[in-house]
Amino acid sequence: MNKILMKHPLFAGIALQDLNHILSCMESRQQSFNEGSFIFLADESYPKLGILLSGKAQVIKENMFGDRMIIGALEAGNLFGETYACMGLSKIPVSVEAMEDCSVLLLDINRMLKTCSNACTFHQRLVANLLNIVATKNMQLNRKMSYITHKTIRGRLLAYLEDQAERTNSDAFEIPFNRNELADYLCVDRSAMSRELGRMKKEGLLDFSRKAFRLQV
Amino acid sequence: MNKILMKHPLFAGIALQDLNHILSCMESRQQSFNEGSFIFLADESYPKLGILLSGKAQVIKENMFGDRMIIGALEAGNLFGETYACMGLSKIPVSVEAMEDCSVLLLDINRMLKTCSNACTFHQRLVANLLNIVATKNMQLNRKMSYITHKTIRGRLLAYLEDQAERTNSDAFEIPFNRNELADYLCVDRSAMSRELGRMKKEGLLDFSRKAFRLQV
DNA sequence: AAAAGTATGTTGCGTTTGCAACAAAAAGGA
DNA sequence: TCCTTTTTGTTGCAAACGCAACATACTTTT
DSSP states (O other), X not given: OHHHHHHSGGGTTOOHHHHXXXXXHTTOEEEEEOTTOEEEOTTTSOOOEEXXXXXXXXXEEEOTTOOEEEEEEEXXXXXXXXXXXXXXXSSOSSEEEESSOEEEEEEOHHHHHSXXXXXXXXXXXXXXXXXXXXXXXXXXXXXXXXXXXSSSHHHHHHHHHHHHHHHHTSSXXXXXXXXXXXXXXXXXXXXXXXXXXXXXXXXXXXXXXXXXXXXXX | OHHHHHHSGGGTTOOHHHHHHHHHHTTOEEEEEOTTOEEEOTTTSOOOEEEEEESEEEEEEEOTTOOEEEEEEEETTOEESHHHXXXXXXXXXXXXXXXXXXXXXXXXXXXXXXXXXXXXXXXHHXXXXXXXXXXXXXXXXXXHHHHHTSSSHHHHHHHHHXXXXXXXXXXXXXXXXXXXXXXXXXXXXXXXHHHHHXXXXXXXXXXXXXXXXXXXX
């Protein structure tokens, strides 16, 4: 458990001995869930900060008609529930189901925000880390949105690739996605994207091989 | 100034007299900017929490080639810079330019996160409010993303409208957008969207008049 | 009530896209 | 090295879409 927590951005900059102190001071609970059971139940559970320590889980939303939509997959090390906890909702609007036997660390956001009586200085760092995590997700979403806003596949590709070039300060760079993942990320059909990439290469806009790209200036 | 601040979600639940105390205790600065001057300069300014008190401004990003992209418009009451401040960046990656003479309140995130020496209890509320704001933006982005992920106009419309129905607990509801705004929000062409709405009405999927919609169950 | 302005709906056309099915190339395992 | 699996590229086709230009309906102003 400590291995996962020590590496987790939520506890960045916090030493091991302090971590244990914090966890007890925040009355965190480590809890196990059997495969198929619900870690959070939509419209019933009070939203908490969850860290999946082991196992796999899914975030699920059921609509009015009762059909379930999978919003996301969780694996060991993943943080979940933080958006709803930080929003201060009293009921969480999604469910989280254990797809394997799971071990979970649950933290109460209110305990996190209130400076504890023993003036534990790491609370401040913890809150700053949480803010950092939520803000970073925010920026990642904004970034993705700025690509997807473009209506054509070429527009999305150029927006994405030019951003990568800018962020690596180089016209040549490697992307972290394979074609399938990139197409998913940009919300387009893989084969159509492949076709467009081919066209762009033929037009001399760029060159690429697998994950290595080069933009022509 | 106090009128705007009192209504601002960042200071929700904080009384007027406490607000003034907080602002001084956080060493906030109220600053004026002439039209055309930069409130933040990309890659130079240290990111702060900004609240536009009066005037209008634009968030701008310049790419490698120097052409500027308008990321967003700001008007009185708007919060800006919070994402980058909360991420703990040392330089802000975008510029904010005053489009009119502007008055701005600037807050240092670090002062906000550190409990002040006089144990001002409202700091906690302030941080909770900030977390709430960032998390809420997060959820709004996620929501929009869940619509745009659909590849067809009809898919996006149904995702959006069904979500509205669910959130109002009714098949009949009013949307907050006109056609232009809705098309922009869903990243589709207005006329194509209008055409699709017409088709869906003819197929009996839904009915609508202006901003009033009804989904057929 | 008429005029001007804004919002919404309609339509034709060429392009882009998703989809499906297959081909080729690269990576990984035995 | 051979075989299997995965990844990437190709292509035909029908459907969906963006775009532009215009028509109609509703609002606001005077």
